[in-house]
Every structure is written in structure tokens, then in C-alpha cells.
Amino acid sequence: MKVFVALFVSAFALAADPATMTGTWTMTLHAGHDIPTALVLKQQDTKVTGTIRLPTQNIGQLIDVDLAGEFVDRTLTLSGAVEHADPPATVKITGTLKDDGTLEGTLAMHTHGVPWTAERFKERKPSGF
């Protein structure tokens, strides 16, 4: 959780720079229907690390997958091992930063690939809590 909070803080600090991947993205997997999920990234030079929350076949159940990769020439490349997956699986994400600041690409796992798009997520503070 501490790591997560730290990532949020740096996300806010760097969100103004459109060329950095750092921040929280609402990633939508276009897998027949649209599945929104969170992609949290941190960029240092060209290296990118982060986490994706992958929905499972059990509705409501999620797996957090740690990612590592790079962002070069507006192209994002990430991969991460899905722990406890049977059979063992690796998530591979490729994407491109578009002129409007959104991302689009493909997420591959096992032999399947699904297209995705992403836009920056603006965190809000709920009132009354």
C-alpha cells in the first residue's frame, strides 16, 4: 500500500508532462465489451515500471501484475509475470502515445491479444468521508 501511495504522489507531481508515462491511467480493454482497469506507471528516463490490475474470469476478482519495460519514441513496451497463473503466463503490453495524450495498443497473454486504449485518470477526493 505504501508503494501505491508513493506512486500516486509522484503521479500528481509529473502529470503535467504529456511525454511521460508516469501517472495513473484508465485502461480500457476492448475484449468484446469494454473492461476498464487501472494502469499505474512510473517513468525514469526511458525505463517504465508499474502495475496493472487484471480482471479474472471470476467477476470482481482481480490480480495485480507488476510491470517493467520502456517508453521510447512514443512507444510503450511492458511485460510482467502473472503470479499463480496456471499455466504460467506473462502479460505483454505494447502501446503508442497519440497526439491527444491518450494511449492505444495491444495486451497479450497466453495466445490471446486484445486491443486497449487508455487515458489519464484524474483522482478525486470524495466528500463526506
Place this chain on the structure above:
Amino acid sequence: MFLTGTHLPRRTFLRGLGAAIALPYLDAMTPARAAAAARAQRLICIEMVHGAAGSSAFGRQRNLWAPAAAGRDFDLTPTSLRALEPFRDCLTIVSNTDVDPAEPFTATEIGGDHFRSSAVFLTQAHPRQTEGGNVRAGTSLDQLFARRCGAETPIPSMQLCIERVDGGGGCGYGYSCVYADAISWASPTRPLPMIRDPRVAFDRLFGMARGASSAPGRDRLAEDRSILDGVLASAARLARGLGPADRARLSEYFDNVREIERQIQQIEAHNASGELRELPEAPLGVPDAFGAHVKLMCDLQVLAFRADVTRVFAFKLGRDTSNRTYPESGCATPFHNASHHGGREPRILEFAKINAYHVGMVAYLLDRLRRTPGGAGSLLDDTLVLYGSPMGDPNQHNHKRVPFFCAGRAGDAIPGGLHLQAPNETPLANVMLGILHALGLTDVERFGDSGSVFDLQRTENRG
């Protein structure tokens, strides 16, 4: 209680072994209180999950939910609302509103739409993401109204549902199941449980909670007798002191109570027969067929209004991610799967059939209310039925351009016969604030994320 006089208190009950049955309006009741009760506004809030086909881009283009024209000359033919045509004079469709509090506010909330939306519908408040007991949303619209009128009836409000809503702990994405199970919140931290079993609702409404819990009540259930059996003697005494019109009303009312009770007993007998059930986990009183269950719950609500047992119902027709099928709709695809139409036009049209089927259930309710005498005409004149979903396009899991309408005049507070197109990004909370004001709660200045009061009486199209 002595029931020999011709002037009866409004809160007269016929009491007998294991039963205490409220009475409908009678001329013999104390005139002032009876008149006040007769004029009383009533409220039914119905939530359906999974949004609507008409909230998708193609659905908006084809007017699958909201009609093309705003104002009075709207055409319901292409819409999922076409079953409401007989009620268009008291129908108020409000289109193009958003439920922003159901959107994710933090990264961990992204994707959890199915697990928090129902808590938002009647509260318009953003739920706290927790699987523990520290749940928090907002006080719901029905409960704000119940606070005003609840003291005037034996039961301040009642919460009914159709699907199984007894999940414990967390249901997904870090949300407590209570957010998906309850739509009625007595306070921001107190969700109210919902009743799925018509038997439980019946006994609570007409047996005053004595029916199934006391020894005579259990005997009655075991012997398949009527709740009315225990009050026959006092009913006969009461009838002797009434005029012919009141005697007829009383007789019809008892017939209606008995008919609903008989239906429940038949369902229980069938479900206890050992035949394979479609809903094996459901209580004996729950019909397997969705339509039969909804109609029975509607009948109970109408009868409860007639007897002024309560004036407020929250009614949850579905549960998020439910894959129930509705063969009568003409769409064989399970509900959740159908809602994920992939943006493909044929599948959107299929999903619209389910939406239309659900709205048809509301038409049944409105018809029953219209056929039942109320204070100024029919119960429909006194009642406001609101129907909607906190989700817009379920294929995107968004909460924009959500389906919503209300029907009934709530005692001339809402004129009806209107399609109101809201300006873009209008919170549905504005509309709900307008409804609260129409229900007499003009001291409520804000509701959820409302920014202003939506005028439900305007006739010009400002969309």
C-alpha cells in the same frame, strides 16, 4: 379495540389470533385524518441495473430509450418505454443526465462499477471503497421522504427486491456486498436490507409481523389457512356499523388481501412439491418466474398503499452482474452478457428487448395503481413511481446519459406528459432534488452531487 361506532380512527386494525390487519380508507373513518391520508403522496423507487441499450451511441441514434422529441409531442414507438404509452399523460421522461458519483474517484476504484452503482442510485453519493463494516454512501431519496411521512403509517418504508441480495463480506474490487445489495439507505452509514420473499413482505404488511413468528401464525401457515380467518369475527362486527359503500370497500379489500395470500400459498405449495426449481436457493415464497415475482411484489405495494400501511417503497429489480434470462422478453441472452453488447447493432437491439420487458413490469404497476381508488381519484394520482438505472451504457460501464423516468402525479406535484432533455452533464441528482421538492421536501437544498434543482414542470426544451 371497539369497532361498533361509525367513526373509526384512520389507524384502525382488525386484530385476531396471529394477525393485525390495517384497513383501507373508509367513509366512517375520522374525517380529517382520513382526508389527510387520502391526499397523501406516495413513492415507489425502482432500480434496474445494467443501464440501457438506449444509452449507447447507436441506441441514442435510434432512440432506444429516450424519444427523439422533447416536450409533449414525443413518440414512444421506437423506445423501450413504449409499454408506458397508456400512461403518457402522467409520464415524465428525463433524459441526458449523468450519475457521476458512480464513477471511480481513485485508481483502486477503476473497474468496480458493478459493485458500487446500486448504492449510488437513490443516494447520488460516492460510496466508500471498503469490504468492512464501515460502509458509507448517503441517505437515499426514499428515506428522506420516509422521514417526513413515515410516522403517519405503521411501517415507515419497505424495501423489496427480486434477485438474491444476501451476499456477505466483499463482492469485488474492494467493495462490500451491501453496496450491490441495497438501494435504500436510512443514513450514510445504514443501508436497509431488502425483502425478496413475498411471504415475508405480506406478513409484515398485513400480519404486522405476527403472522409467521407467533404460534398462531405458524399454525396458519402449516394448515394453509388465511390471515383473515383470525379477524373474521371483528370484521363482521365492523361491517355491521358501516354504510353500504364502506361495506363494499371492505369486502373488496379483503378479497384482494385473500387473493394475494392465495397466490403466495400456491407458490409455496408448488415450490415445496419437490419439482425441480429454476431458483433452488430462493425461499419457498419466491416464484421462479421473474414476471410473476415482480407482479406479485407490485400487487403487494398497491394493496399496502390502499390500506395506508406504508407510503414508501424501494424496489430493486435486478442485481449487478446477474445473468438471469428473461425468455418473455424475446431475448434469450443472459442479462449481464446481453448488456455487454460490444457496440454491435444487432446485440444492442437485443438488449433493448430486455429493457422494454423490464419497463413493461412498470406498466403493470401503473395499471394497478390507476385501477385502485385513491384520495383524489386513483392511487396513481397520489403516487410517484420513479424508475432508472445508475449505469448508462453497460458495454462501457459508464454512468452517462442514464435511463430515467417517473410516472404518476404525486398529488398534482408533477404534471407529467413530458420528455425533458437535460443539458449535457446534468447530474441526475438535480432531478432527484426536484423530485424531493415536488414531494414537499423543499427544505432540502442539496442532494448528492446536485448543483441546482431540475424543474420537472417546464415545457420548453432546453436540451
